[in-house]
Amino acid sequence: MTDTPAIELKGISKAFGPVQANKDISIRVMPGTIHGIIGENGAGKSTLMSILYGFYKADAGEIFIGGRKTEIPDSQAAIRAGIGMVFQHFKLVQNFTVLENVILGAEEGGLLRPSLSKARGVLKKLADDYELRVDPNALIEDLSVGHQQRVEILKALYREADILILDEPTGVLTPAEADHLFRILRGLRDEGKTIVLITHKLREIMEITDTVSVMRRGEMVATVETARSNPSELAELMVGRKVLLRVDKAPAQPGRPILEIENLSHTDASGVQRLRDVSLTVRAGEIVGIAGVSGNGQSELLEVLGGMATATGSVRLNGHEIPLTGRKADGKTRRAQGIAHVPEDRQHEGLIMRFHAWENIAFGYHHDDRYGRGTLMDNVALRRDAEDKMKRYDVRPPDPWLEARNFSGGNQQKIVLAREIERDPEVLLVGQPTRGVDIGAIEFIHQEIVRLRDKGKAILLVSVELDEILGLADRIAVMFDGRIMGERLPSETDQRELGLLMAGVTEAPAGSGLDAVEESLRDKERREAARHD
Amino acid sequence: DPALIYDLGGKFDKSFNEAAFNGAQRWAEETGGEFRDIEIQSEAQREQALRRFAENGFNPVVTTGFSYSTIIANVAPDYPDTKFVTIDGYVDPEAHPNVLSILFSEHEGSFLVGMLAAMASESGTVGFVGGMDIPLIRKFACGYAQGVKAVNADATIISNMTGTTPAAWNDPVKGSELAKAQISQGADVIFAAAGGTGLGVLQTAADEGILSIGVDSNQNYLHPGSVLTSMLKRVDVAVYEAMSAGEELETGVQVLGLAEEGVGYALDENNAELIGDEMQAAVNEAQAKIIDGEITVHDYTSDDSCPALTF
Amino acid sequence: MNRMPAWADAVLVPLISILLAAILSALVILAIGENPVAAFSLMVEGALMRSTGWGYTLYYATNFTFTGLAVAVAFHARMFNIGGEGQAMIGGLGVALVALYIPWPHWTLALAGATLAGGLFGAAWAFIPAWLQATRGSHIVITTIMFNFIAAALLNYVLVNLMRPVGAMEPASATFPPATHLPTFQDMFAFGGTLFRGSPANVTFFLAVLACIAVWLLIWRTRLGYEIRAFGHSDTAARYAGISTVRITVLAMLISGALAGLMGLNTTMGEAERLVLNATEGAGFIGIAVALMGRSHPVGVFLAALLFGFLYQGGAELALWTDIPRELITVIQALVILFTGALDNMVRMPLEAMFGALRARRGPKPKPTSPRD
Amino acid sequence: MDLATILQVLDSTVRLAIPLLLACLAGLFSERSGIIDIGLEGKMLIAAFFSAAVAFATGSVWLGMLAGIAASMVLSAIHGLASITFRGNQLISGVALNFLASGLTVMIAQVWFSEGGRTPSLMTGGRFSDIALPFAETLRPIPVLGPIYAELISGHSILVYVGFLMVPLTWWVLQRTRFGLRLRAVGEAPEAVDTAGVSVAGLRFAALAIAGLLCGLAGAYLATGLQAGFVREMTAGRGYIALAALIFAKWRPWYALGACLLFGFLQAIALRYQNIDLGAFTVPVQVMDALPYILTVVILAGFVGKAIPPRAGGQPYVKER
Numbered sequence A: 001m002t003d004t005p006a007i008e009l010k011g012i013s014k015a016f017g018p019v020q021a022n023k024d025i026s027i028r029v030m031p032g033t034i035h036g037i038i039g040e041n042g043a044g045k046s047t048l049m050s051i052l053y054g055f056y057k058a059d060a061g062e063i064f065i066g067g068r069k070t071e072i073p074d075s076q077a078a079i080r081a082g083i084g085m086v087f088q089h090f091k092l093v094q095n096f097t098v099l100e101n102v103i104l105g106a107e108e109g110g111l112l113r114p115s116l117s118k119a120r121g122v123l124k125k126l127a128d129d130y131e132l133r134v135d136p137n138a139l140i141e142d143l144s145v146g147h148q149q150r151v152e153i154l155k156a157l158y159r160e161a162d163i164l165i166l167d168e169p170t171g172v173l174t175p176a177e178a179d180h181l182f183r184i185l186r187g188l189r190d191e192g193k194t195i196v197l198i199t200h201k202l203r204e205i206m207e208i209t210d211t212v213s214v215m216r217r218g219e220m221v222a223t224v225e226t227a228r229s230n231p232s233e234l235a236e237l238m239v240g241r242k243v244l245l246r247v248d249k250a251p252a253q254p255g256r257p258i259l260e261i262e263n264l265s266h267t268d269a270s271g272v273q274r275l276r277d278v279s280l281t282v283r284a285g286e287i288v289g290i291a292g293v294s295g296n297g298q299s300e301l302l303e304v305l306g307g308m309a310t311a312t313g314s315v316r317l318n319g320h321e322i323p324l325t326g327r328k329a330d331g332k333t334r335r336a337q338g339i340a341h342v343p344e345d346r347q348h349e350g351l352i353m354r355f356h357a358w359e360n361i362a363f364g365y366h367h368d369d370r371y372g373r374g375t376l377m378d379n380v381a382l383r384r385d386a387e388d389k390m391k392r393y394d395v396r397p398p399d400p401w402l403e404a405r406n407f408s409g410g411n412q413q414k415i416v417l418a419r420e421i422e423r424d425p426e427v428l429l430v431g432q433p434t435r436g437v438d439i440g441a442i443e444f445i446h447q448e449i450v451r452l453r454d455k456g457k458a459i460l461l462v463s464v465e466l467d468e469i470l471g472l473a474d475r476i477a478v479m480f481d482g483r484i485m486g487e488r489l490p491s492e493t494d495q496r497e498l499g500l501l502m503a504g505v506t507e508a509p510a511g512s513g514l515d516a517v518e519e520s521l522r523d524k525e526r527r528e529a530a531r532h533d
Numbered sequence B: 001d002p003a004l005i006y007d008l009g010g011k012f013d014k015s016f017n018e019a020a021f022n023g024a025q026r027w028a029e030e031t032g033g034e035f036r037d038i039e040i041q042s043e044a045q046r047e048q049a050l051r052r053f054a055e056n057g058f059n060p061v062v063t064t065g066f067s068y069s070t071i072i073a074n075v076a077p078d079y080p081d082t083k084f085v086t087i088d089g090y091v092d093p094e095a096h097p098n099v100l101s102i103l104f105s106e107h108e109g110s111f112l113v114g115m116l117a118a119m120a121s122e123s124g125t126v127g128f129v130g131g132m133d134i135p136l137i138r139k140f141a142c143g144y145a146q147g148v149k150a151v152n153a154d155a156t157i158i159s160n161m162t163g164t165t166p167a168a169w170n171d172p173v174k175g176s177e178l179a180k181a182q183i184s185q186g187a188d189v190i191f192a193a194a195g196g197t198g199l200g201v202l203q204t205a206a207d208e209g210i211l212s213i214g215v216d217s218n219q220n221y222l223h224p225g226s227v228l229t230s231m232l233k234r235v236d237v238a239v240y241e242a243m244s245a246g247e248e249l250e251t252g253v254q255v256l257g258l259a260e261e262g263v264g265y266a267l268d269e270n271n272a273e274l275i276g277d278e279m280q281a282a283v284n285e286a287q288a289k290i291i292d293g294e295i296t297v298h299d300y301t302s303d304d305s306c307p308a309l310t311f
Numbered sequence C: 001m002n003r004m005p006a007w008a009d010a011v012l013v014p015l016i017s018i019l020l021a022a023i024l025s026a027l028v029i030l031a032i033g034e035n036p037v038a039a040f041s042l043m044v045e046g047a048l049m050r051s052t053g054w055g056y057t058l059y060y061a062t063n064f065t066f067t068g069l070a071v072a073v074a075f076h077a078r079m080f081n082i083g084g085e086g087q088a089m090i091g092g093l094g095v096a097l098v099a100l101y102i103p104w105p106h107w108t109l110a111l112a113g114a115t116l117a118g119g120l121f122g123a124a125w126a127f128i129p130a131w132l133q134a135t136r137g138s139h140i141v142i143t144t145i146m147f148n149f150i151a152a153a154l155l156n157y158v159l160v161n162l163m164r165p166v167g168a169m170e171p172a173s174a175t176f177p178p179a180t181h182l183p184t185f186q187d188m189f190a191f192g193g194t195l196f197r198g199s200p201a202n203v204t205f206f207l208a209v210l211a212c213i214a215v216w217l218l219i220w221r222t223r224l225g226y227e228i229r230a231f232g233h234s235d236t237a238a239r240y241a242g243i244s245t246v247r248i249t250v251l252a253m254l255i256s257g258a259l260a261g262l263m264g265l266n267t268t269m270g271e272a273e274r275l276v277l278n279a280t281e282g283a284g285f286i287g288i289a290v291a292l293m294g295r296s297h298p299v300g301v302f303l304a305a306l307l308f309g310f311l312y313q314g315g316a317e318l319a320l321w322t323d324i325p326r327e328l329i330t331v332i333q334a335l336v337i338l339f340t341g342a343l344d345n346m347v348r349m350p351l352e353a354m355f356g357a358l359r360a361r362r363g364p365k366p367k368p369t370s371p372r373d
Numbered sequence D: 001m002d003l004a005t006i007l008q009v010l011d012s013t014v015r016l017a018i019p020l021l022l023a024c025l026a027g028l029f030s031e032r033s034g035i036i037d038i039g040l041e042g043k044m045l046i047a048a049f050f051s052a053a054v055a056f057a058t059g060s061v062w063l064g065m066l067a068g069i070a071a072s073m074v075l076s077a078i079h080g081l082a083s084i085t086f087r088g089n090q091l092i093s094g095v096a097l098n099f100l101a102s103g104l105t106v107m108i109a110q111v112w113f114s115e116g117g118r119t120p121s122l123m124t125g126g127r128f129s130d131i132a133l134p135f136a137e138t139l140r141p142i143p144v145l146g147p148i149y150a151e152l153i154s155g156h157s158i159l160v161y162v163g164f165l166m167v168p169l170t171w172w173v174l175q176r177t178r179f180g181l182r183l184r185a186v187g188e189a190p191e192a193v194d195t196a197g198v199s200v201a202g203l204r205f206a207a208l209a210i211a212g213l214l215c216g217l218a219g220a221y222l223a224t225g226l227q228a229g230f231v232r233e234m235t236a237g238r239g240y241i242a243l244a245a246l247i248f249a250k251w252r253p254w255y256a257l258g259a260c261l262l263f264g265f266l267q268a269i270a271l272r273y274q275n276i277d278l279g280a281f282t283v284p285v286q287v288m289d290a291l292p293y294i295l296t297v298v299i300l301a302g303f304v305g306k307a308i309p310p311r312a313g314g315q316p317y318v319k320e321r
C-alpha cells in the first residue's frame, strides 16, 4: 500500500437548482480498501458518486485519481480513469442479453461478433475469479435483481475498472445474495481494487468496510476507521440524534382469525405457476411475516390478496368468502371490504408520481363518500384530509401541493402508509415497507405498523430483510417456489434456519445454512434458464 | 372589376380551375382590365369570398365548381346589384335574378372522346379513370361509355375511381397503378378525369405505349403522340365571356353543349397523326347528330343511372 | 428548482415563441417577394378588426376547440387519438340525419337532438378502436388512422348514393329544414344591423365554451377524471387502485369521440346547413396540434384554438387581397406549431437562466434546502 | 385468376409497397432510437419535390435524388433540434414538419416553376428507368418461373431493389454492428448508454439522419421512379400508413417488409377489383377503397395482438431535472 490515495475529492459542490446536494465535500480513499458512505435519504451520497463517475458535472471542486488531477466531464472519461459504478437504479437494457449489456459502449470495432466472443471469454474468466456467475445469453429482464447487479459489476470489471463504486447495492438483495456480494467485494479488494460502498445498513458497514464517511444534508460530517467506531455512533452522526436500532413492541395478543387463506394458486400471464396451494391464517392483533428470496411468490400473494391478480382457491375475510376472479376481484372492492394494501413498488403502484400529495392521499379510496357524494369530488375535503395525515405521519415537507415525485423515497412511503393505515382496515397487506428508506424513517414506519396491530388488526408483512421480519413479525411463514415451507415463531428461530427454509430445505443438512441457500439458488436459476430455452 | 373564385382544387389544377384562370387571363390581356381571384382553403371560405368580393364592389363574381350553387343562392339576395356566375352549378333563375348558371354538357364531349377511344382501340377494351367518386365524374364516365358503345357495341369499358377522399384528386401514383391495372386487363386507350391523379395516368400511358385522353383543358401537349385527345370543357370561354360582359352580364341559365362549343375534343399538332380522317369524319358526324338531336346522350345526373356502365 | 415565475412560463414563453414564428414567417414572405408588414397587418385587420372577421375566427376556433378537447381527453388517459377527423365526419353524419329526418319544432330542440346524435355517432366511431385497444391491445394509433379512412369511404358512400337529392351534382345532403337553422352571431347580436354579417359563427361557439368547462370539470373535479388521469400516468398503479383498464380506456375514448363528433354541429348544422363531403377539412389533425400546444388543458386548448382560428381567417384575407399563395398560410401554421409546441424549450431555457440570474442579483442566494430541513 | 393477373397484382404490390417500406424503415431507425417520427409523410413529400425539381433543373436523376435526401435530412435535423436538443414534444414536432412540407413544397414549386405547385414533367434522364435484369427476355418463355422472373422480379427501377436490400441491411446493422447495438440500447434505456460513455444525443441524431436518408429515397422513388415529376400532396397519406405498418411490424425490419407488402397487396387488390358484382348486388367502390384499412384493423385485432414499442420512445432524455 502506498500513501497516494486512489481517490481524492477536494471541495466538491453541486446544486440542483436551489437544492444544494453537495457542499464543499473533500474525501480521500486509499487503494485496496473498502470505503463506506452512509447518510440519510437525500444526504447527497448518490450525487457525489455520480459526479465522480461523470454522470453529473460538479459546480466546483477537483478530482484526483491515483494522485493525478483528473477532469471527468462524462462517463467515458471516468471509465478511462479506471472508475466503474453500479448505480442504485441499474442502468441495464432490459431486453438485451447479459453479453450485449456488458460490451455496450466498450465494443471492439464496428462489428459485434469479435466483441461478443472476446467478452464471452473475459466473462468466463471473471466468473471463475470472482464467483460472478451469470448466463451470458440470458436476457436481463429474466434475471433476478441479484444477478442484474452482478451484470453491473461485470460491466465495470470488463472495462478494467480499478475503482468500483456501488450505490446501495444490498437494498434489493436477500441476505444470502448480500453475503455473496460481500465475498466478491472482498476478493476484489484483495486484488488491490478500491471500492466505495454506499449503504443505509450499519450492519453492512461494520461487516465489510475499512473506513467510513458519514454525510448529512449535503455535507461530509465525519470520516472514521470502521474498526474504531460502532453502529450507534454512526447512526447518531447520520441523523443528528439518538435512534433506536431495534423494534420496540409488546408481545402480540392474537385474537380470532381474520384472514383465512386456503389452497391459493395463481398462474401468471406467461404461464408460470407462482402460487401453489398456499394456506395461511392471519389473526386479529398479530403480524405475520412472509420471508423468502424475492421472486418466490410473495409478491404474487400480496397482489392476489390486494385484488391486482386473479387466483383459485379460497380466501375468507371475517368468515366471509371474497371473490378471487371476476369484476369484484379488484382493488376497489377489496378496499371496501377492509383490506388495505401497501404495495412493494410505491413508485409504480402505490403512488401516481405526477399527482399532488393530496391527490395521492385518496388514491384507491377516491370513491369514498367522505370525498364528496355526487359525481364531483370534494377537493377541499381531500386537501384537508391530506394535510392532516401528512402532519400526523411527519411527511416532510408537509406540503400537500407537492407532487409525489418530489418527495424522497422515505416520505413517499409515509404517504402511502398514512393513506392505508389511517383507514383503520381489518387487514393490512404490506410489502417491503422500508425498502430504500433511511434509519430515522424506518423507526417511525415500524412503530406505526405495530400500533395498528395493537388496535387488533391483522397484518401480513412481506419483506426480504430478515432483520425486519425477525424484529417486526409475531409469526413467520417462509415461502419458496410458490409454497409455504413452514411457519416459525421469531423467538424460536434464527437467520440460519430461516435461510434454509428460504432455500427450500426443510431439514437441516450439514454445513452452513447460507451455503445451502446459495446452492439452491443456483438450482433455481438453472431451472429458470431451462424454462427460457 | 370582375372577381374569380376557384374551387378547392386550386387555381393550377391543370384542368378545370386552370381553364377558368386562363379565360380570365386572356380577358385581362385583351382588355387591359384587372381581376381578383382567390383559391379557397375551406368550405366556409366559399361564402366569405363571395361576400367580401361583393361588398368591395367586384362585379361580376365568377365561381367555378358545383359547390358554389347552394351558397350563391344564399348570398345573392344580399347583394342585388352584384352579378354572380356559377360555373357547373345551378341556381334557380326565377328566385335569383342576379345569378347566371353555366352548365356544361360534359356527357356530350365525353361521348365524342369515347368514340375516338373506341376507334383508336385495337383491343376493343378501353379504360376510364375517375378521381373521387362523385356524380360529376360519373357523368363523364357515362357519356364516355356511350360513345364507346356507339362505335363498338362489344367493347369492354373498364371504369375505376381513384378513391373517396379529396386526396383522390392528387394521387398520381394511384393513377399510374390504375392505368397499369387497366392495361393489364387489355385497355389500350384510357380516359382520365381525375385532376392531378390523371397526370399519373397520362404518364403511364405514355410509358407503356398506349393512348390516353386528357380532360377539361387541352392536355395533348403533355405527351405528344400519346395523348389521343382531350375532352375540352371550355370553362375558359365561359369565364372570358362573363368577364367581357361585365356588369351588363345577362343572367339566367346557360347550358353549353356541343352546339354552343362549350364542350368538344381537342385536335392540334400534337395528336394530328393519331386521329385519322375517317375518325374525324365519324366524330364530326356524330357531333352534328347530337346537335340536331338525332342522337341523345344520356346524362347520368338526370336520373342517377347509366345505360352503358354500372357504378 | 431553477424555475421561473409561473406567469412567465404561461405568458412569456408562448408569446416569445409566437414572435419567433412570426419573424421566420416574415422572412419566408420576404423570400417570395411580398411585404411581410403589409401581410401581417392585413391578417390582423381581416381577422380581428372587423366583426365579420371575428365571426370567422370564432367559427374556426369552435371547430378546433372541439377536436382539440377530444385529443386532450384521450391524452389524459395516455392515448393518442389520431381519429378526430373520422369521428368528426361521422358525428356530422349523425347531426345531419337528426336534422333532416326528425321534424323539429324549434331550433333549440333540434340543437339538443343534434348534440346528442353528433356526440353519439362520434363516440360510436371511437368505440371500436378503444375496445380493441383495451381488450386486444391493438394499437390505437393505427386503428384510429384506419378509421379515418374508413369514415371517409363511408361518408362518401352515404352522400353519393343515399343522401344526395336525386339529380344534384354535389355529393351533399339536402339542405336542412329552416326550423333546424341555428342562430348565427348576426342573428343574435346584430339586431338588424350589419354586425357579424354573413359570418358563420353561431351558437355552437357557446357550446364549445361549455365543453371546455365540462372537460375541465370532468378531468379535475370528477372521480372519472381522477381515474382517467391516474390511468394515464401509470397503468400499474391504476390496477393497484382497482381502476379497470377496459372501462377507462373505453370511457375516455367515448368522451373523446363524442367531443370530436360535436364538431359536426358547427360545420354541418351551424355553417353549411347540410352535410357536405369534406366538412372536417383536417380539423381533426389541427386538433392534435391544438391539444398539444394547449398542454391538454381546456383553457390552453381554447387559446390555441383561437390562435389557429386567427391564422385560418387571417390566411383567408391574405388569399383574398394579395397574390400570396395559400400554402404560405400552411407554412405559417407549421412554424407556429413548431415554435410554440416543440421548440418551446429553446425559449424557456434562456429565460430560466435569465430569471435565475435576476434572482441571484436581487437577493442573497436562497438558503440551501435539504429534505430534512 | 390466371398467372398473368397474379403477376400484375404482385407487380403492383411491389410498386405500392416500396415507398411504404422505405418510409417504414426510416421510422424504424428513428423509433428504435427513441424518437417517435410522425413526420415521415412530410419528409417524403419534401424529398419528392426536391428530387423532382433538381432532376428537372439538372437533367440528372441522381442529383435529384441527392437533393431529395438532403431536403429530407434537413427536416430530420429540425426534428432532432426540437426533440433531442431542446427536449420538445416529438409528436408536435412531427405534426409541424408535415404541415411545413405540405406548404413549402407547393409554395416553392409555384415560385420556381409557376405550374401551380407542380414540377414540369421529367424527361428520360430525369427519371429512374426500369432495369431489365439479365436474361429477363431469354427466360420469359419458361413456364411459370419465366414470367415471374421477367415480370415480377425484373423490370423495376433501381430504388425498388435498393428498398428490398434495405431490409436485410437494416437487420444486419441493428443486430450485427456496434452502431446497431447502441441504437437499440438508446431506444430502450438511454441512461444505460449514457453511463456506458456513449452520447445519447449523438446516436439519436444519427438515427434521424438515417431516417432522413430513407425518407429521401422514398420521396425520390415517388416523384422520379414511379412518376415523372412532383404533384402537390403526392404522398397522399403514405407516411401515416408507413407508421401503421411500423407498429404492425413491431419495429422489426423483416416484419416491416411483410407489413408493407401486405398493405401494398391490399391496395393493389382494391385498385384492381372495384365494383365486384356479386349477382344480387354490387359491392360499392367505397367498400373496396376502404378494404385495406378494414382488413388492417381485422388483422390487428385478430392476429397481431399487443405491440410493445421501444421503452424510451417519445421521451426526451433528461439527466438533471
Ligand SMILES: Nc1ncnc2c1ncn2[C@@H]1O[C@H](COP(=O)(O)OP(=O)(O)OP(=O)(O)O)[C@@H](O)[C@H]1O
Pocket (backbone or CB within 6 Å): A016, A019, A020, A021, A039, A040, A041, A042, A043, A044, A045, A046, A047, A048, A088, A408, A409, C370, C371, D319, D320, D321
Ligand atoms: N437529478 C436530480 N435533479 C434534481 N435534484 C436532484 C437530482 N438528484 C438528486 N437531487 C437532489 O440532491 C439531493 C441529494 O440527492 P442524492 O440522491 O445524492 O442523495 P442520497 O444521499 O444518495 O440519498 P439516498 O440515500 O436516498 O440515495 C437530494 O435532495 C435530491 O433532491
Ligand SMILES: Nc1ncnc2c1ncn2[C@@H]1O[C@H](COP(=O)(O)OP(=O)(O)OP(=O)(O)O)[C@@H](O)[C@H]1O
Pocket (backbone or CB within 6 Å): A041, A042, A043, A396, A397, A405, A406, A407, A408, A409, A410, A411, A436, A437, A438, C001, C370, C371, D321
Ligand atoms: N423534481 C424535483 N423537484 C423538487 N424537489 C425534488 C425533485 N426531485 C427530488 N426532489 C427533492 O429531493 C429529495 C429527495 O429525493 P430523492 O429522489 O433524491 O430521494 P432519495 O434521496 O433517493 O430518498 P430515498 O432514499 O428515500 O429514495 C426530496 O426531498 C425532494 O424534495
Ligand SMILES: [Mg+2]
Pocket (backbone or CB within 6 Å): A045, A046, A047, A088, A167
Ligand atoms: Mg442515493
Ligand SMILES: [Mg+2]
Pocket (backbone or CB within 6 Å): A041, A042, A088, A409, A436
Ligand atoms: Mg434514493
